[in-house]
Amino acid sequence: MNNIRCLIVDDEPVAQRIITSYLADIPNFELVGTCLHAIDAIEILNNSKIDLMFLDIEMPKLKGLDFLRVLSHPPKVIITTAYREYALESYELDVIDYLLKPISFDRFFKAISKFLKSQPNNQNNESIPQQEKKEPVLYVRSERKTIKINQDKILFIESMNNYIIIHLADSSHIVYSSLGEFTKKLNQSFLRIHKSFVVNKNHIQSFNKEVVDIGDKQLPIGKTYKEIVSKF
Numbered sequence: 001m002n003n004i005r006c007l008i009v010d011d012e013p014v015a016q017r018i019i020t021s022y023l024a025d026i027p028n029f030e031l032v033g034t035c036l037h038a039i040d041a042i043e044i045l046n047n048s049k050i051d052l053m054f055l056d057i058e059m060p061k062l063k064g065l066d067f068l069r070v071l072s073h074p075p076k077v078i079i080t081t082a083y084r085e086y087a088l089e090s091y092e093l094d095v096i097d098y099l100l101k102p103i104s105f106d107r108f109f110k111a112i113s114k115f116l117k118s119q120p121n122n123q124n125n126e127s128i129p130q131q132e133k134k135e136p137v138l139y140v141r142s143e144r145k146t147i148k149i150n151q152d153k154i155l156f157i158e159s160m161n162n163y164i165i166i167h168l169a170d171s172s173h174i175v176y177s178s179l180g181e182f183t184k185k186l187n188q189s190f191l192r193i194h195k196s197f198v199v200n201k202n203h204i205q206s207f208n209k210e211v212v213d214i215g216d217k218q219l220p221i222g223k224t225y226k227e228i229v230s231k232f
Contacts, residue, residue, distance in 0.1 A: 003030040009041045010056035022108045038067035050075040057081040142173040155215045156199040194222035
């Protein structure tokens with residue numbers, strides 16, 4: 001199968017690096033180039049075959065959607081932006097998906113799946129099972145860095161006001177997120193046992209009606225979660 005040739009057009013170097021790292025984890029996707037401005041992308045589009053373009057909206061010189069309108073034969077496009085208000089306008093231009101920054105890997109992969117399903121005869125769908133067999137990873141922002149975390153290595157997650165703490169055996173990471181919102185990104189190995197705690201079931205050493213032992217910690221079981229834990 002031929003590689004899917006991709007182009008990133010985004011004036012934020014951090015966003016470029018994140019998308020580049022995500023693409024590296026998906027088989028058969030090839031990054032042809034990156035551009036900080038839409039105008040810079042014209043030469044690449046004129047001289048190279050591009051199957052999929054990741055396009056930011058708010059960029060200097062020429063905004064992403066205005067750029068998309070002037071292309072006579074644009075490739076398939078996934079929008080990557082920090083602004084919600086352009087979603088309807090974008091879909092009217094027949095984009096594949098609209099990703100809001102910061103972009104999580106699971107949301108990115110859903111967009112890739114939409115792209116693959118849009119291909120004639122779904123000829124590229126064989127890429128999907130290969131990716132699903134990879135390590136279940138999350139990309140989180142902590143201390144001004146984007147960090148790759150293997151979900152299997154997470155012991156438990158703790159809520160702390162508007163933040164969560166992701167506890168691993170040898171480290172922890174503070175992330176700006178609610179526990180409920182972050183839980184949506186987790187796989188089926190995780191169980192909520194308290195309003196402030198979500199645990200990885202694979203790391204539970206023992207439990208009773210009151211507490212769960214995980215790692216070197218003893219975590220309380222909330223009243224409303226006792227029945228759920230008892231069925232584990």
